[in-house]
Amino acid sequence: MNLTVNGVSHEIESDLLTPLLDVLREELGITGPKAGCHQGGCGACTVLVDGEPRRSCLVPIAYVDGGEITTVEGLGTPEELSPVQQAFVHHYAAQCGYCTSGMMLAAQAYVAGGGTHDTEAIQEALGGHVCRCTGYSKIVEAVAAAARGDEFDLTETAVGKYTTMTTGGAE
Amino acid sequence: MKVVGARIPRYDGVAHVTGRTTYVDDVRIPGTLWAKALRSPHHHAGITKLDTRPAEEMPGVHAVITWEDVPHLVYGHLEALGIPADEPLLAKDEVRYKGQPIALVAAENEELAVEAVSRIEIEFEERPALLDVRKAFDEDAPEIHKEGNWYRHFENEMDRRQIRKGDIAKAFEQADTIVQGVYRPAAIEHAPLETQVCQVVPEANGRLTIYSCTQALYFSMGVIAAHLQVPLNKLKVVGGTTGGGFGGKVDTATETMCCLLAMKSGKPVKWRWTREEEFLCSSTRAPWHMEIADAVTKDGWILGRKMLTLHDAGAYSRFSPYGLTKHSFHHTGAYTIPNLEFDGYVVYTNRVPTTAMRGFGVTSVSFATETHMSRVADVLGVDPIEIRLKNANRIGDTSPNGIVYTDPSTVSTIQTIAEAIGHELPADYRTMTSEPRSGEWLPEHLVAQTANPEDH
Amino acid sequence: MATASLALNEATEVLRPGSEDEAVEAFGDGKDVLVVGGGTIVVADLTYRRVQPARALLLRDAGLAGISRDGSRVTIGATTPLEELVDLPAPIGPCAANVADREIRGAATVGGNLCAGEGVEAPRGDLQGALIAAGATVRSAGEGGIAEEPLEDFLPKRGGRLLLSVSYEEPAAGAFAALDRPHTHDYTTMAVSGARAADGTIRLAATGTGTHGVRLPSAEGGDAQAVLNDVTPHDDALASAWYRRKVLPVLVRRVLDELKGAA
Numbered sequence: 001m002n003l004t005v006n007g008v009s010h011e012i013e014s015d016l017l018t019p020l021l022d023v024l025r026e027e028l029g030i031t032g033p034k035a036g037c038h039q040g041g042c043g044a045c046t047v048l049v050d051g052e053p054r055r056s057c058l059v060p061i062a063y064v065d066g067g068e069i070t071t072v073e074g075l076g077t078p079e080e081l082s083p084v085q086q087a088f089v090h091h092y093a094a095q096c097g098y099c100t101s102g103m104m105l106a107a108q109a110y111v112a113g114g115g116t117h118d119t120e121a122i123q124e125a126l127g128g129h130v131c132r133c134t135g136y137s138k139i140v141e142a143v144a145a146a147a148r149g150d151e152f153d154l155t156e157t158a159v160g161k162y163t164t165m166t167t168g169g170a171e
Numbered sequence: 172m173k174v175v176g177a178r179i180p181r182y183d184g185v186a187h188v189t190g191r192t193t194y195v196d197d198v199r200i201p202g203t204l205w206a207k208a209l210r211s212p213h214h215h216a217g218i219t220k221l222d223t224r225p226a227e228e229m230p231g232v233h234a235v236i237t238w239e240d241v242p243h244l245v246y247g248h249l250e251a252l253g254i255p256a257d258e259p260l261l262a263k264d265e266v267r268y269k270g271q272p273i274a275l276v277a278a279e280n281e282e283l284a285v286e287a288v289s290r291i292e293i294e295f296e297e298r299p300a301l302l303d304v305r306k307a308f309d310e311d312a313p314e315i316h317k318e319g320n321w322y323r324h325f326e327n328e329m330d331r332r333q334i335r336k337g338d339i340a341k342a343f344e345q346a347d348t349i350v351q352g353v354y355r356p357a358a359i360e361h362a363p364l365e366t367q368v369c370q371v372v373p374e375a376n377g378r379l380t381i382y383s384c385t386q387a388l389y390f391s392m393g394v395i396a397a398h399l400q401v402p403l404n405k406l407k408v409v410g411g412t413t414g415g416g417f418g419g420k421v422d423t424a425t426e427t428m429c430c431l432l433a434m435k436s437g438k439p440v441k442w443r444w445t446r447e448e449e450f451l452c453s454s455t456r457a458p459w460h461m462e463i464a465d466a467v468t469k470d471g472w473i474l475g476r477k478m479l480t481l482h483d484a485g486a487y488s489r490f491s492p493y494g495l496t497k498h499s500f501h502h503t504g505a506y507t508i509p510n511l512e513f514d515g516y517v518v519y520t521n522r523v524p525t526t527a528m529r530g531f532g533v534t535s536v537s538f539a540t541e542t543h544m545s546r547v548a549d550v551l552g553v554d555p556i557e558i559r560l561k562n563a564n565r566i567g568d569t570s571p572n573g574i575v576y577t578d579p580s581t582v583s584t585i586q587t588i589a590e591a592i593g594h595e596l597p598a599d600y601r602t603m604t605s606e607p608r609s610g611e612w613l614p615e616h617l618v619a620q621t622a623n624p625e626d627h
Numbered sequence: 628m629a630t631a632s633l634a635l636n637e638a639t640e641v642l643r644p645g646s647e648d649e650a651v652e653a654f655g656d657g658k659d660v661l662v663v664g665g666g667t668i669v670v671a672d673l674t675y676r677r678v679q680p681a682r683a684l685l686l687r688d689a690g691l692a693g694i695s696r697d698g699s700r701v702t703i704g705a706t707t708p709l710e711e712l713v714d715l716p717a718p719i720g721p722c723a724a725n726v727a728d729r730e731i732r733g734a735a736t737v738g739g740n741l742c743a744g745e746g747v748e749a750p751r752g753d754l755q756g757a758l759i760a761a762g763a764t765v766r767s768a769g770e771g772g773i774a775e776e777p778l779e780d781f782l783p784k785r786g787g788r789l790l791l792s793v794s795y796e797e798p799a800a801g802a803f804a805a806l807d808r809p810h811t812h813d814y815t816t817m818a819v820s821g822a823r824a825a826d827g828t829i830r831l832a833a834t835g836t837g838t839h840g841v842r843l844p845s846a847e848g849g850d851a852q853a854v855l856n857d858v859t860p861h862d863d864a865l866a867s868a869w870y871r872r873k874v875l876p877v878l879v880r881r882v883l884d885e886l887k888g889a890a
Contacts, residue, residue, distance in 0.1 A: 016641040017663075017683055019670055031197035032190030034414070036364045037446035039671035044364050046730060053730045058670045060663060062641060062685055072190035085188040089181075097187030098364035098414030104188060106730065128728030132363055132415045156178040285676065447675070 001065040005030060006074030014061055021045045021056035024071065032072035032101045036130070043129030046102035047071050053109040055128075072101035075108060081154075083146050084108050090152040093142035095133035103129050107143045117144035183412075194414050195368045195382045196443055203370065204233055204277040206432055206442035207284035209291050210452060211266035211273060214300035214521040215315060218264055218273070222292040226276050229290060231283040234436035237274045238263040241431065242400040248390075248422070248489055255324055257316070258487035258524065260398055260427055266295070267315060267486035268523050270452030277432040277440045300521040304460050304481040307518045315486070315519055322484070322492055322517035330516070332492075332499045334571050337510035339466075342475025342616070346466035350547045354463070354539035358483070359456040360449075361528055365414020367444040367453055369425035371433040379433060380407045383426050386416040391423040398427045406430075418527035422454050422489065457491065457525035458483040459535040463543045466510070471553040473562050474616050475510030478502055480536075484517045485524035491517045494532035500572040501533045504540030505581040506559070507568040509617055556589050560600050567607040568617075579605055640682045647791060650689040651768040653682075654789040660684050662789060664706055664739030667731050668751065684789075686738070691791060699825075702794040705738030709754075712737070717801035717885075718820035722757035725805050725815055738790040741765070741778070750865065753815050755782060755840025757803065759832035760820035763795035782839045798822035802885035804878040806835070808865065816865040817875060819843070821882035829886060831879060836860045836871060843879065851880040 001012050005028060014023045021038070024030040024047070036044030038057045045057040048070035056069075076082035081089065084107050094100040103126060110125040122143045123136075131139060145152075186192040223235045238244055238261040247256030262273045274291055278284040299313040306312050307320040314320065323330040343349065370382040385391040388410040396403050413420060425442050432440040444453065460481040466474040480498060484491035495515045502513050530537070544562075548555035564570075564579035582605045589596050599611065608617060639661075644650040654660060661680035663669050664687070672678045691706040694715075703712070710732040712723035726732055726740070741758070743751035758778050765781040767774055767788040781788065805818040817835030824830070831843040836858040846854040860871035 015639075016685075017639060017670070017673060019674060025196075029199055031193075031199075034194070034364065035196065035443070036366075038674045039446065040667055040727075040731060041446070042364060043728075043730070052733055054734055055667070055730055057674070058665075058667050058731075058734065060666050060670055060685065062643060063666065063687055072188070076189065078185050078189055078191070081185070081188065088188045089184045092181060092184070094181070094184060094187040096364070096413060096415040097183065097192050098194065100187045101190055125729060128730045130364065132361075132417070157180050157184060445675070 001061070003061070003064055003067060003069060005069045006071060012061060016062040017060045019057050020047070020049075020054075020059040020061055020064055020069070023061050024056060024069070030071055030073060034098055034101060036098065036102075041130070042099075043102040043106065043126075044099055046105050046129070048105055048109060051109065051112070053106045070105065070108075072104060075104060082108070083149070084111060084143075086152045086154060087142040087146040087150065088139075089154055089157050090150075091138050091142035091145060092157070093134065093138045099129060099131040099133075103131070103139055107146060110143065111146050115143075115147050117147045119144065122147070192412060194365055194412055195370055195384045196365070196441075198370050198382045200370065200372055200439045203439040203441050204279060204432070204436060205281045205284045206275050206277050206429060206440050207281070207288045208272045208428075208442075208448075209274040209276075209288045209293065210448075211262065211269055211271040211295075213266060213295055213297055214269050214302065215298040215313070216266050216295040217298060218262065218266065218293065219296050220292060220294035221273065223274055225290040225292060226274075226287040229278070229283065229287050231279040232276055232287045233279070233438055234277045234432045234440075235274060235287070235291075236428065236431045236435060237261055240435065241398060241427075243398050246394065246397045248394060249493060252493060253324065254488055254490075254492050257318070258489070265298075268521055270448070270523060271486070272428070272452075275428050275432060275442070277436050277438070302520055302522060304458070304483045304518040304520060307481075307520070315521055320519050322488060322519070325492065325496075332495050332513075332515040332517075334499055334502070334511055334513035336571060336573075337475070339475050339477060339510045339512040342466045342510035343477075345468075345616070346474055347469040348467055348550060349464055350467055350543070350550050351462070351464045352539070352543045352546050354459070354461040354535075354542060356459050356535050356538055358458045358522075358525065359528060360453070361415070361417040361419030361455070362449070363413075363415025363417060363419060366446060366449040367420065367425050368442065369429045370439060370441040371426070371429040372439040373433045373437055374407075378405050378407055379430050380409060381426055381430065383408055383410045384413045384416070384420055385410055385423060385426065386413060386418070386420045387423075390421065391426055394423040395427045395430060399430060417529055418456070418531060419453060422524075422526050424453065452523060454485070454489070454524050454526035456528035456531075457485070457494070457535075459539075461535065461539045463539060465508075465543065465547055467547055467551065469551060471548070471551055471558040471561050472614055472616065473506065473508045473547070475512075476503060476508045477512045478514070480513070480515035481518050482515065482532075483520050483522065483525060485520060485522040487519075487524045488517065489524045489526055490531070491525060494527065497532035498536050500570060500574075502536050502540070503571050504537055504544075505564055505579070505584075506540070506544070506562040507564050507617070508562070508571075511571055513571065556585060556594055556596065557600055559585050560596075560603055561612070563605075565605050565608050565612070581605070639680055641685060642682060643685045644689045646690055650684065650686060650691065651773070651789065651791075653684050654768055656770040657787045657789065662686060662738075662742070664736030665708065665734035667727075667735040668739055668743060686736075691738070692736075699797045700794055701797055702792050703737050704792050705790045706736045708733055709735045709737065709740060712754075716797070718757040718760050718798075718803040718822060719754070719801070721803040722753050722805075722818065722820060725803075725807070725818070726753050737793065741782075741793065742785045742788075742790055744786065750814050750816070750835050750863070752839060753818060753834055756818055756832040756834040757820040758793055758795060759840050759842055760822040760830045761795040761798055761801070762822070762824065762830055763793050765793050766791045778840075779842055785839075796824065799825050799827075800886050800889035802882040802889070804881040804885075806866070806874050806878060814865060817860075817871055817878065819875070819878040819882045821886050823886050823889070829883075831882065833858060833875065833878075835865075836875065846876075846879045846883070849883060851876040851883060854879045
């Protein structure tokens with residue numbers, strides 16, 4: 001069967017019932033989505049399936065035959081961070097980073113779907129995602145910022161070889 | 172201050188948001204075998220039969236290890252601090268907690284590894300389990316640790332962490348009331364998003380490259396070297412990238428066993444715990460049992476405190492004596508109580524060994540002290556914020572273990588809290604400072620407080 | 628690149644019917660066949676090797692999804708995702724909205740929820756309560772052919788049947804009250820659903836009081852405390868039997884009050 005991940009088409013050899021998470025990580029070597037629990041309880045494995053956020057540890061690969069998957073790697077690169085990624089950097093919304101991939105993909109779907117900066121709405125949309133480090137408030141701030149279309153000057157927070165941008169903004 | 176309050180880059184921020192941070196589970200080395208553990212299904216049992224040959228003979232299985240493969244089986248994490256070693260890397264002859272690792276297999280994929288574990292022949296003879304710290308002291312309690320049911324190697328081979336300060340009998344005589352409380356916080360699982368995981372590569376030059384999620388890289392290196400009986404320069408530990416630890420990734424829980432599998436198979440090996448293993452078998456913050464009795468005056472002075480702590484170490488010592496020691500030094504919290512009788516025990520139970528977690532040893536006693544302070548205020552009918560200010564540490568006061576406070580911030584912190592919550596304080600409490608006690612803040616019982624308490 | 632052969636019994640035959648007829652035929656008498664709706668329950672079971680079936684029936688493309696109305700009769704196809712139910716009137720809408728989070732609800736199906744097994748320490752099947760309260764009937768396939776019966780009669784044999792659709796008369800009023808844990812997503816510890824039919828009849832049902840949702844006839848007359856005659860709550864990781872016994876009448880009271888107050 002065939003799967004497109006971040007715009008690249010792949011022929012999949014894994015068995016049809018293999019969870020999408022394991023196809024991505026083990027067969028395709030795409031390690032952005034994480035194996036936090038392998039039972040849908042934590043959200044670290046969330047990817048976008050045809051734009052919708054889903055727990056990849058619970059999706060049998062047969063169900064995404066011909067589908068389009070977006071992982072964190074497909075949101076943006078260090079040279080060109082997407083607004084959600086910029087927001088997470090600017091608002092220090094990641095500590096250990098293990099939940100970050102799932103959080104941002106849920107946030108991406110939320111913002112793309114017209115989500116507002118309302119705290120409760122954000123909490124509800126990201127409600128399936130566990131973070132053990134941050135206490136969630138900076139994550140919610142980051143999502144709110146992305147929803148508002150804030151612009152970010154990342155020179156103070158993302159200084160490095162790959163990051164020279166000075167402004168960001170929503171699409 | 173150049174950094175505090177400033178916006179500075181997170182060196183791994185961009186990597187986190189682009190999925191480029193390489194955690195241990197993300198390391199990809201061709202030919203890596205999957206490890207799985209055979210774990211004890213019993214809280215406490217003797218092992219009467221262990222035969223790994225059916226697993227070893229399975230096609231696709233490249234190595235099986237048991238205690239016999241470990242060059243130095245019993246090594247204590249804190250032997251350097253005087254805590255004797257008591258825990259075998261892999262169970263030998265007996266198991267003392269449900270989930271204790273007995274054997275590990277390394278196979279070509281996870282499916283084969285699980286199957287191989289199920290083929291190991293093992294038989295147990297169940298023994299009575301001790302699961303309640305309070306029962307450890309009973310005459311008829313099962314003996315579950317070779318040294319008895321509680322740790323006996325504090326200084327001078329004392330079987331408890333003991334603090335004696337001032338004259339507790341006099342304090343209790345002089346008290347208007349004794350206020351008692353029992354506090355029993357339960358175990359807490361760290362539950363990091365990244366479960367315990369390790370990958371080890373046996374290099375052609377005889378070294379081992381160890382991809383570890385440990386929070387304590389050099390510490391873990393020492394533990395691995397001690398078990399393997401190899402010099403440190405044989406180990407190359409690649410670490411520093413952890414998906415959350417909070418104290419639960421200091422136990423070097425996976426690395427040594429992966430090294431043994433890698434050495435025995437000659438191939439790279441990965442061991443990744445499932446979330447179920449993480450919840451059921453990984454070390455937790457300890458449960459505590461604390462009993463406090465404060466001798467208090469009707470106007471809210473705490474004259475003395477008697478305290479008994481039972482710390483549930485689980486099946487083995489690990490870091491528990493150290494945690495209890497810290498606990499004992501802080502058992503009066505932010506308050507000065509000059510007459511003390513503290514006894515703390517590290518008690519063994521047939522539970523998963525407990526370990527560090529943020530504020531190791533002290534969060535338990537902070538919880539107990541603060542709750543008890545509120546209880547005292549309630550019993551006396553005294554304002555709960557005023558009673559805290561009254562008894563708050565000042566410059567010149569001493570801690571339970573005799574440290575003189577030079578710059579305590581209790582008074583200003585509590586005053587700030589009072590203001591923030593709109594709690595009106597009387598004038599003398601509003602103008603209180605942390606300066607050495609005098610006047611109304613120096614009652615007779617504090618004049619004589621000793622700076623050199625007898626403690627062990 | 629290595630294939631991901633991590634989780635599966637490779638001998639499992641995977642069937643992907645493209646229509647209801649194909650699904651019914653593939654299901655047969657239901658013996659040793661694992662039905663996969665959205666996969667939110669069974670894929671984890673496969674990963675943890677709790678099940679190793681000879682055949683797996685992937686239902687998603689069998690055309691069994693969708694909500695249709697015929698007058699006041701509502702019919703919900705077995706593979707309709709829970710997320711499509713959240714805006715329905717109480718009790719069904721709020722009940723569905725209370726399940727997990729939107730990512731799970733987007734994949735989880737009504738059929739999978741209703742047919743959820745006893746789930747050791749993990750109660751599932753929230754919709755059983757809401758749909759019993761609504762007086763729902765279930766159309767299912769299996770040994771003996773296709774049958775239609777009340778949901779309460781279907782539930783004890785749900786392990787051997789292929790649920791095709793569920794339907795109910797739109798209630799005149801509905802209510803839903805749940806005992807949840809203070810997390811954004813969690814298992815519903817216990818819940819009570821209520822519905823008032825057009826003729827004024829009240830039906831109550833609960834989940835989280837036993838192995839599947841049950842009707843609460845003793846309390847339908849208005850005596851919330853009498854509900855304890857209908858259930859024998861259990862201890863599990865989420866709550867003790869004692870606590871459930873204390874809280875259940877409270878939930879029943881809330882539902883009854885809301886039904887009374889509703890137009």
